[in-house]
Amino acid sequence: MINFNGTIVAEQANILTQNRGFLYGDAVFETVRVRNGVVLFLEDHYFRLMASMRVVRMEIPMDFTMEYFEEQLLVVAQVNEVSNSARVRITVYRNDGGYYLPKNNTISFLVHATALKDAYYVLDENTYEVDLFKDFYITKQLLSSIKSTNRMLNTTASIxxxxxxxxxxxxxxxxxxVVEAIQGNVFMLLGSKLITPPVAEGCLNGVMRKQILVLAKKIEGIxxxxxVISPFDLQKADELFVTNVVKGVQPITKYRKKSFQTKIAAQLVAxxxxxxxx
Known part of the structure; x- marks a missing residue:
């Protein structure tokens, strides 16, 4: 028997009592964007998930191929009738058993999908204000670069x-x-330089970050x-924006007393x- 919200119930009534993702944050995840029945940047998402699982010593099933990964994502989008434009998340967690030391490294996964309004990436030019979050800090280590379910820092910063x-x-x-934003990588235009922090600084190894690093090279004169980006650099910047797979490119228009243009962000969305x- 367990106590669930003040009521004594059978342990089987709450499947989270042994779930390692819930108990220890022993899980990794990928959030993808689906458009017209296609997983955007599929290969990048798949290999990042595989790399994350290896880092935390999860056992990768032999049948967990890229084709299988894609199928599991798309079938959920299809049954929810959101294949035209959707945000789909897969969470991979180590199976039940043990305390800090797991009894085994086998995995299970959960996929869910929600509809997105737009099938294309859209530039949002509304006021978007940011500031520094200084209560807690990201450590410069490999675990910081993967998408684990331990996102307490991001949650607290969001609040x-x-x-x-x-x-x-x-x-x-x-x-x-400066490492990243709450839900994405950060880029700064300073003169003719478009700068983003190295992954070694502790930022997420973002899939959209990778796309932007390639696409930005198409812009003449950049x-x-x-x-490394210091907080002092932000006041000198000409443009700041945040990137992630769901949003694409989100321009930052205001940081403290400084306002920014959105020209490069607009080109990248195109x-x-x-x-x-x-």
């Missing part, structure tokens, strides 16, 4: 942003450098580099849409 009337926060690492329909 902080909401309480302070912000649209997002920029997160810092333990060297007090040098694309991975380099390039993204060209890429997904080609």
């Amino acid at each position: 902080y942003a909401s309480e302070n009337g912000l649209d997002n926060c920029l997160l810092l690492n333990d060297s007090k450098n 040098e694309v580099i991975e380099e 390039y993204l849409n060209e890429q997904i329909v080609s």
Whole structure:
């Protein structure tokens, strides 16, 4: 028997009592965008998930191929009738058993899907204000670069942003450098340089980050580099934006007293849409 919300019930009534993803954050996940029955950037998502599972020593089933991965995502989008434009998440967790030390490294997974309004990436030019989140810091280590379900820092930063009337926060690492935003990688245009922090700084190895690093090189006169960004650099920037697979490119229009243009962000959204329909 267990106590669930103040009521004594049979342990079997709550499947979370042994779920390692719930108890220990012993899970990794991928969030993908589906458009017209196609998983965008499928290969990048699949190999990042496989790499994440290897990092945390999960056992990858022999039949967990890229084709199987794709099928599991699409079937959920189809049965929910959202295949035209959807956000689909797969969470892979280590199976029940053990405490900190698991009894085995086999896995199970859960997939769910929700509809997205637009089939294309859309540039949002509304006011989008950010500030620094300084209560907790990201550590410069390999675990920071993968998508585990331990997102307490991001959750707390989201609450902080909401309480302070912000649209997002920029997160810092333990060297007090800017690493990423709450739900995506950050890019900064400084003169002719488009800069994003290296993964070694502790930022997520984002799938959209990878796309932007390639697409931005198509913009004439722009040098694309991975380099440390300090909070002082933000005040000198010409443009700031956040990237993730679901949103694409989200321009930041205001940081403290500084306002920013959205020119490069607009070009990149156009390039993204060209890429997904080609």
